[in-house]
Amino acid sequence: MATVTLPAPLRALAGGNREIPLAGLTVLRALQSVGREYPRLRRHLLTRWGGLRPLWVVFLDGRRLRFPALRRLSPAAHLQLVPSPRGGNWLISYSDFITLLFVFFVVLYSMAATNTAKLKTVVENLARAVAGLKSLEVVSPSISLGGALDKGDPVPIIIAELPPRPPxxxxxxxxxxxxxxxxxxxxxxxxxxxxxxxxxxxxxxxxxxxxxxxxxxxxxxxxxxxxxxxxxxxxxxxxxxxxxxxxxxxxxxxxxxxxxxxxxxxxxxxxxxxxxxxxxxxxxxxxxxxxxxxxxxxxxxxxxxxxxxxxxxNPVEKKATMSVGAVGSIEKIPELP
Incomplete structure (x- = not known):
């Protein structure tokens, strides 16, 4: 039977129970059934409209749900309620930012330590192995490794433009x-x-x-x-x-x-x-x-x-107001004094 684990502050409102059996096809309906069984617990879980309060982060079988309300429950499902971080979900964004910053410095380090001669050899071998593949100069062997080990200006690595990630x-x-x-x-x-x-x-x-x-x-x-x-x-x-x-x-x-x-x-x-x-x-x-x-x-x-x-x-950048004058010319509307 599906169950939910309550955080410590809510257990006293549910008769001291740590886990409560659930009845309902979706997460929201199951939590509404908990609210009916434990009226003192209802106002901490649900709004007066019957929706889930944004104070809680819901985990289903160990995975965080972004939209928990309509998620269906299996007979053996296990829910866990965790208090949302103070101020909203900023901690998740902050963690993502730190991860990206770490990856950025790893990429910088790997570029600084690239063995360009071996990389060029690998590219040439791939070009010969694939019939009809055009030879592409992915990286130049004259790349500077910071200026101290090489002479001349650094030659940049050119990477083909990647398709933009969906917003x-x-x-x-x-x-x-x-x-x-x-x-x-x-x-x-x-x-x-x-x-x-x-x-x-x-x-x-x-x-x-x-x-x-x-x-x-x-x-x-x-x-x-x-x-x-x-x-x-x-x-x-x-x-x-x-x-x-x-x-x-x-x-x-x-x-x-x-x-x-x-x-x-x-x-x-x-x-x-x-x-x-x-x-x-x-x-x-x-x-x-x-x-x-x-x-x-x-x-x-x-x-x-x-x-x-x-x-x-979606916010857009404000552009200067323009008006069309004579054919082939565009002029700005003069500002009022």
Whole structure:
């Protein structure tokens, strides 16, 4: 049976138990069952919305989970809760930086101690061994080893340009997509990333009850994954509500402007109530039915137009404002005194 090991400060709230059996298909549902069994423990593990507090780092069978909420549990799974480092996950980034710095100096040392004659011999032997391979001068035998052992200016080693590594955002989106697929909601979520921003669009049937700004039960699990993605960033987040062209219930919302705005605000307030995202980073926007993905001519198209978008804005360098003058010339707009 799946179990969870509690850190020492929480054991007194669970009757002194170090390990507790779990019941649930996912990590979040299993921890929610623990909260129901031990009410005093619930407020330390879960928020009032039922999501996992960002105070804990979750390990599954010894491996740290980046997005633990929707990870499925095997019958023999073992969870371990570890307090998050003070100030967030800075210790992980710091460790990565120290590792890269160590690798950098190892590379510098290896370049300084390179036996260029042997390296050139290896390259020539490979060129002869592979038919049709062009002879490439990878390194010159006249490389200076620091200036004291050689005469003349050092000859640089030229390394072919490597393809750029995908940005961290793409890596995290890949993990998020895998978690959403495991939870069976990937068809209701679309993920896009480019240089300027990252967009995650949720179909409204996943988040809200029809015609209202009230969350569906599935909303917490879906937004919990998004929250774990956002809490490790300082970028601006825009939450945009969209509807189809259907009329609203006048008793609740006068127009679709109010409905889409209320849904955007509901998501923003949920992120704020979780306590891990600064409110100044969040912007709520209402678009009503005026930014459809498809014409509102069929039920299928209208279903796709009802969505909530969460856009993470990537910072860009500010460029000087320019205006086009005569053909073939560009001039700057004069500054106001």
């Amino acid at each position: 961290e955002t793409v890596d995290m989106l890949t993990d998020m997509a895998a978690q959403l697929r495991e939870a069976g909601v990937s068809g209701d979520v679309s993920l896009q990333a480019n240089v300027e921003s990252t967009l995650v669009a949720f179909n409204d049937k996943l988040l809200f009850k029809p015609g209202t700004a009230e969350f569906e039960p599935s909303a917490v699990e879906a937004l919990q994954t998004m929250l774990e993605f956002l809490q490790n960033s300082e970028k601006e987040v825009r939450v945009i509500g969209h509807t189809d062209s259907s009329a609203t219930d006048p008793a609740q919302f006068a127009t679709n402007w109010e409905l889409s705005g209320a849904r955007a605000v509901t998501i923003v307030r949920w992120f704020v109530d979780m306590g891990s995202i600064q409110p100044k980073r969040l912007v709520a926007v209402a678009q009503a039915e005026f930014r459809p993905l498809f014409p509102n001519d069929t039920e299928e198209h209208m279903k796709k137009n009802r969505r909530s978008e969460i856009i993470v804005i």
